[in-house]
Amino acid sequence: xxxxxxxxxxxxxxxxxxxxxxxxxxxxxxxxxxxxxxxxxxxxxxxxxxxxxxxxxxxxxxxxxxxxxxxxxxxxxxxxxxxxxxxxxxxxxxxxxxxxxxxxxxxxxxxxxxxxxxxxxxxxxxxxxxxxxxxxxxxxxxxxxxxxxxxxxxxxxxxxxxxxxxxxxxxxxxxxxxxxxxxxxxxxxxxxxxxxxxxxxxxxxxxxxxxxxxxxxxxxxxxxxxxxxxxxxxxxxxxxxxxxxxxxxxxxxxxxxxxxxxxxxxxxxx
Amino acid sequence: xxxxxxxxxxxxxxxxxxxxxxxxxxxxxxxxxxxxxxxxxxxxxxxxxxxxxxxxxxxxxxxxxxxxxxxxxxxxxxxxxxxxxxxxxxxxxxxxxxxxxxxxxxxxxxxxxxxxxxxxxxxxxxxxxxxxxxxxxxxxxxxxxxxxxxxxxxxxxxxxxxxxxxxxxxxxxxxxxxxxxxxxxxxxxxxxxxxxxxxxxxxxxxxxxxxxxxxxxxxxxxxxxxxxxxxxxxxxxxxxxxxxxxxxxxxxxxxxxxxxxxxxxxxxxxxxxxxxxxxxxxxxxxxxxxxxxxxxxxxxxxxxxxxxxxxxxxxxxxxxxxxxxxxxxxxxxxxxxxxxxxxxxxxxxxxxxxxxx
Ligand SMILES: Cc1ncc(C[n+]2csc(CCOP(=O)(O)OP(=O)(O)O)c2C)c(N)n1
Ligand code: SF4
Numbered sequence: 001x002x003x004x005x006x007x008x009x010x011x012x013x014x015x016x017x018x019x020x021x022x023x024x025x026x027x028x029x030x031x032x033x034x035x036x037x038x039x040x041x042x043x044x045x046x047x048x049x050x051x052x053x054x055x056x057x058x059x060x061x062x063x064x065x066x067x068x069x070x071x072x073x074x075x076x077x078x079x080x081x082x083x084x085x086x087x088x089x090x091x092x093x094x095x096x097x098x099x100x101x102x103x104x105x106x107x108x109x110x111x112x113x114x115x116x117x118x119x120x121x122x123x124x125x126x127x128x129x130x131x132x133x134x135x136x137x138x139x140x141x142x143x144x145x146x147x148x149x150x151x152x153x154x155x156x157x158x159x160x161x162x163x164x165x166x167x168x169x170x171x172x173x174x175x176x177x178x179x180x181x182x183x184x185x186x187x188x189x190x191x192x193x194x195x196x197x198x199x200x201x202x203x204x205x206x207x208x209x210x211x212x213x214x215x216x217x218x219x220x221x222x223x224x225x226x227x228x229x230x231x232x233x234x235x236x237x238x239x240x241x242x243x244x245x246x247x248x249x250x251x252x253x254x255x256x257x258x259x260x261x262x263x264x265x266x267x268x269x270x
Numbered sequence: 271x272x273x274x275x276x277x278x279x280x281x282x283x284x285x286x287x288x289x290x291x292x293x294x295x296x297x298x299x300x301x302x303x304x305x306x307x308x309x310x311x312x313x314x315x316x317x318x319x320x321x322x323x324x325x326x327x328x329x330x331x332x333x334x335x336x337x338x339x340x341x342x343x344x345x346x347x348x349x350x351x352x353x354x355x356x357x358x359x360x361x362x363x364x365x366x367x368x369x370x371x372x373x374x375x376x377x378x379x380x381x382x383x384x385x386x387x388x389x390x391x392x393x394x395x396x397x398x399x400x401x402x403x404x405x406x407x408x409x410x411x412x413x414x415x416x417x418x419x420x421x422x423x424x425x426x427x428x429x430x431x432x433x434x435x436x437x438x439x440x441x442x443x444x445x446x447x448x449x450x451x452x453x454x455x456x457x458x459x460x461x462x463x464x465x466x467x468x469x470x471x472x473x474x475x476x477x478x479x480x481x482x483x484x485x486x487x488x489x490x491x492x493x494x495x496x497x498x499x500x501x502x503x504x505x506x507x508x509x510x511x512x513x514x515x516x517x518x519x520x521x522x523x524x525x526x527x528x529x530x531x532x533x534x535x536x537x538x539x540x541x542x543x544x545x546x547x548x549x550x551x552x553x554x555x556x557x558x559x560x561x562x563x564x565x566x567x568x569x570x571x572x573x574x575x576x577x578x579x580x581x582x583x584x585x586x587x588x589x590x591x592x593x594x595x596x597x598x599x600x601x602x603x604x605x606x607x608x609x610x611x612x613x614x615x616x617x618x619x620x621x622x623x624x625x626x627x
Binding site for chain 1: 293294296321323325326327329330333334335336337338339340341343345359360363367468469470471472473477478479480481482483
């Protein structure tokens with residue numbers, strides 16, 4: 001570290017102490033998150049997604065009534081960060097586990113949190129049938145177009161031509177199949193009550209994504225059936241990009257193929 | 271007065287599930303056990319709010335069990351061999367997360383899609399782990415319709431006592447046959463307090479987490495050691511078996527489930543001919559009744575293990591006997607059921623070798 005940067009940091013610390021006084025605080029730690037450092041890579045969307053779910057849990061005052069299901073994927077340790085009762089499911093089976101919980105505890109709020117490999121490859125069967133049964137739960141689907149945890153293999157959601165460790169020359173649909181828009185696939189099912197695609201790449205989108213999660217929990221309270229919130233996210237580490245570059249990729253490449261917005265909204269509120 | 275009914279094994283088991291205070295059943299149709307799901311789908315809505323759900327696969331069933339058991343409820347599923355194979359990953363997770371639940375395998379002939387006829391080819395899968403990693407199921411082997419009912423209650427008791435998955439390893443014959451069964455009275459639901467369950471984080475406690483992930487190898491080893499300690503306790507405390515005519519036994523038969531029923535007849539045939547046959551029937555396959563078999567093996571001329579497979583439990587018998595007696599095996603596979611006479615003939619061939627009777 002050069003002396004200059006050292007100096008800059010010291011200056012910053014000084015400033016922070018000065019600014020971070022009670023009167024100035026407009027943002028508090030989310031109570032329903034535990035007070036530990038997350039293991040996610042810098043710039044990864046998982047952390048933000050965790051936070052907005054737990055903010056909603058806080059704001060609705062349902063921390064004691066909410067049970068989450070973590071997948072196998074980078075967010076396998078979600079239970080270390082979400083300060084609620086949680087179960088960690090086998091790879092792909094989170095929605096079946098959530099079904100088991102919700103069926104025996106119908107008055108509790110239940111959600112699963114799943115990556116694209118988990119939800120749209122190995123767990124496609126469970127996903128489709130959980131939605132089709134109209135289970136009264138929320139599925140949060142983090143679509144980062146790769147397998148994060150296993151270090152960047154092709155996911156069902158990987159874009160055409162996108163380079164991953166198992167599509168090193170770019171995804172060729174003739175050999176590897178086409179990217180799967182699972183949210184569009186499940187939306188027509190009668191069991192799906194609310195299906196939306198959101199993102200957490202900027203403050204505005206974070207607010208919208210949070211709103212979608214809040215709506216989903218409100219619907220769950222009213223026993224409306226299955227809510228599905230896709231979050232188009234990033235994986236800077238495996239995309240081999242800086243966080244800023246990865247956000248650019250999200251906007252320029254992922255959004256055109258996975259457009260943001262509601263895919264299915266409840267009839268009565270349309 | 272307990273209620274006595276004439277029932278199919280599978281139906282007795284289903285009725286026992288309701289009476290044992292089971293909160294949730296998840297299952298997928300497969301012969302020869304579909305009657306369980308059918309019976310529960312028909313009977314439960316008439317009298318209880320127990321959850322009965324036909325899942326989209328056995329993989330889904332076992333993971334629904336994981337969720338429901340993790341939420342502190344009595345949960346069970348039933349299937350037959352191919353379906354049980356699909357559940358193995360889930361069972362490994364359940365064993366590791368120490369979730370009490372009941373899984374029933376109405377064993378049919380295999381491997382592969384096999385046949386729908388009764389077999390015992392899943393003994394290894396049931397007793398040696400089945401899925402990945404070092405874990406054990408507690409395995410009960412009913413040999414009558416009565417036990418199909420009783421083992422449900424016992425199975426849930428074991429599951430809750432040890433926070434361990436329990437398997438009832440039955441077969442197509444026991445599941446399909448009709449017999450008189452004395453049904454135990456309805457037990458209340460939610461009998462067992464489960465403070466570890468994910469029921470929503472109450473203000474006055476830490477959050478509850480159900481997981482089988484322990485990324486630090488030393489933590490993972492600790493979990494393994496704890497599990498092994500639990501299995502040791504189970505081996506010390508819960509062995510169950512039934513014996514027939516072993517006081518003066520000269521030749522011992524060892525068999526479980528359906529083959530034990532046949533072997534009871536073999537003992538009679540032998541005794542009529544003046545041969546002192548006896549039988550030990552393991553009721554718990556894990557924990558296996560090593561001690562009794564070991565002690566009887568010291569005073570017999572030979573042991574014949576009989577199974578509806580190529581010889582699986584016989585390995586445990588040999589481990590128990592440790593060379594103290596000659597252990598032979600007779601079995602049929604693929605859903606073929608040997609007659610008592612056929613088994614007796616083979617016993618004669620193995621041990622009496624033309625000796626004048
Ligand atoms: C049965 C099984 N197969 C494979 C794996 C290995 N595995 C762990 S995570 C994962 C993919 C995770 O990718 P994704 O669901 O997209 O989540 P992300 O890590 O990107 O958040 C795979 C294949 C496993 N744990 N279990
Ligand atoms: S590997 Fe990718 S998905 Fe996983 S934490 Fe890092 S950036 Fe996030």
